[in-house]
Amino acid sequence: MRSRRSSILTIATSLVLALGLSFGAISLGTIEGPEEVGQWSAPIDVGVIGIHAALLPNGKVLLLEHIYTPGKGNLAKVFDPVTLQVTDVTLPYQRNVFCGGHVFLPNGKLLISGGEINLNPGGEVGEGTPDSTLFDWTTNTWTETGTMAFARWYPTDIALGDGSQLVFSGRDERGQERIKQVERYNPATGSYTTLPPSADQDTNGLYPRTLLTTDGKVFLAGPDRNSRMFDPSNNTWTALDKMNHGRREAGGVVMLPDLHTVLTAGGSSTNTAEIIDLNDPTPQWQYTGPMAFVRNHGNYTLLADGTVLANGGGTDPLPGPPALEAELYDPSTGTWSTMAAQQVDRQYHSSAVLLPDGRVLTAGDDDGLPGEMTTVEIYSPPYLFQGPRPKIRSVPSSIHYNDGFMVRTRQAAEIQRVALIRPTATTHGFNMDQRYVDLGFSLTNGNLAVDAPSNGNIAPPGYYMLVILNGNGVPSIAKFVHLD
Template identity: 35%
Template structure:
């Protein structure tokens, strides 16, 4: 073992010692540290019940006066002190950090990222991490890094925000499953606000239960899942679908891409109730066909724009966008008017921000030209701001541009859009509303053939990775592509890299696709087990449906082909979305002949055939504040828990879809779930809370309110 020698050059090479003194000290330290570290650091696989932390009580101190296997870390321009204090929670020592000022950055009490000090871990396992602490500031979090065998040491996640406490308090948090290719983790406590933090008595234990049988007797459903076409049709053309905070589904048609209905003023909406299989018809105040929509923090749905006019027969104008805006209330199943937008919007984006405000970009205006205004809805004022009240770039973003909120509050335009070529330049960019800047992002493949592609923020949202899938071009109308692109938005200068190709499927009549074919109008749905279900789509504009579905795993960046296929074609004006019971529902298909398929399909993923579902037996509160811990009671061992934002999807676009990991503090069947302190990770609103059992099966969701 060479663990002690690793520490010597850093800790014992002091300029005030002679060469002879350094040699003697080194010889002694080699012997001492070899014994001490060998006793403290596990060699080989971790085992349950053992504390895997080296020097957990901070009692062994090196020649520099700091605990062996620990280091001072952080960045920024704070005025700070960092050292040992005593007595600790137990023993003589505790680590103490005091920030007198904190204009930026943070300071961390971290274990050393080296082979002798960082605990060894096993991919797929979970670990309970605990620390005793006191802190005078709520700006304190448990922070974790992992060692990737290819990338080296990388940030993993912030596990929990620590509450202010003057007395020694223990915090225990369960890690997510260790990703593949990870062999060690390092963790500690970060302080990023003015105050004093003390820590002591660290512990880490492998709590992975022994593998149990997961035999499945459901045949192909065990690996493919199964689709069911419901025995009734939708009463409206479901062009726009929103999963409401009560579990019902809002289906908005407006005129439903039917000029005759528009001329007659026949605009329709229905609310589908999955628990009863029934519908409620809702009076619809305007033609909300091809509007934008997003859930507000209180669970109501903001709907912006829509269709003011279909193209004129004489070619004098094309589609015209409405300025109208409405709020749909799930409590009353009714619309109410809010003030008009600053410009007409047909095919606008809609992205909720960390403060609950909404930004809408792109679309067509009242004169059929591209809308270049940045339109901003104030949550506090419940109105659209005027042009002069919102920052303006006067940039055209295209139709239904996919704008995903990043953890720092900026928006990532993924390159997914609708109708024709992408925007000039690289095809994707980062938009900073506050600074009023647009920064190109490179790497998106074949940017002018990503029409009706779909982009999603991958699970978990804390990883800040986005995948863009498929696409085509309705103007040149080539075969749609199988391309995927993945980007890590945590990087200083993020760029897309090519991902795995979408699997091939079959066309109408069972004709196999060739290797160069793909699909547009694709749907991608985040599932409670952390995977992405990809389904639906067509080979050409409003034609040639592709029968294929696959499962994408963000942890391995791979697709599993051969999932069960929806027997109903799902191309233009189709959507797929997650239901609170863990199933996926698909609606719509609008071929080039103007017809519309009113059938509804529901997909049961393979996890629903792999054993009993865990149950959430109790929930301490449905109101969740940022940085807080909420307690749930469950009926058995739990692998992970997360919040999934309910979808509001149309035209292969829902930029607000996200899966937020909830690090766990576990005590038997009582589990503390730790919510991020960053509202840009989990924008305020209603979420579906899922817990996932050790058999990989999710619970039925409970609804919780974040903000």
């Protein structure tokens, strides 16, 4: 599927070539190159609907969907975006992790909490399961882990600074009641503990949008308009300002790189966006620049330069007119810029993740059209067309809190930014754990002396992509490091 704008550009380009004119000889104001709007790859069939997508610490992407085989679990694949190789990693035992919550553990394994209890085609949708599952990226294998006290369908998982994980919300095993109780997962024991009643979550619906703050609290922002702050140290909630737009069902929420400003955009058939500064004494939502397109069920991905890519989505009711053109949000200006258009209509049940080389993979969609749902597309942002990339020669495989480490690069004198980016796991338009952490650094003996984060509230323990950027905003290919 191609947008009308893309078709017009193709016709205009053909006319210029037919007339024997060069692009340098005339000015076509509507024609923009990849250095301005980026570039999408052609769709690549990977044999799975990427409803859930997770970037593994080896640079490959785990994709899984709702289809399952009798006697087994969900269809799942691991896709290598460099070699384009696809590996089947279908769950070998009966388990339906579709519509579960997911988060990376400190050892890099992916925890999936809950999902659907039903394993039979034609059964009821939305009945939760208390089961949890781990995916080991080093062996491409699945194992069972602790069982929650409550069944959960559409829960949200979030990593805390101490290395544990919290699970919020979800629907029960009958598909009727939303779970108010919050549970904590202990990776060392593989078990869950239910928090006391003061931690019960009364608002914000299914797949609540949660973000870790630098003081160790959890900020909830959507899908309803209520904002709340949870303090894991005493298991209490504090009500904060309400969003201006109202409920943003299937909207996006992103913690920006300063780690105290939160962006919410789209959802509920709107193109509006809002920000809130959690460092303010009385944080209040205020509108920022609107998007050019309505994005219900869109995806919002932090890029290697700290900007935010919005792609996919469309207008309700589903399937409504799609938003094929991507958009880029610049936190420094509070404005969106329209980017290149993807070919495939990706709305409900789509996903997107940032890759180590700075590109973005988008997958999924569940509109019933054959031949499109099992494809992925890969977007190259404009920063990949701004000249040579810096290159990391070496970096320690492990770095430690409140400690320094060296990054060796021949372009050290050109580097203007060093950052850690947490691998992302996305479903239903929400990336449950993405995080961009700027690092302090200095030029030392022709290399970079870099300061690791001071504690886990700034960057929870686990694997990260380390990236360096030059003065043109061009990122290196990231190197994976383990932070503890």
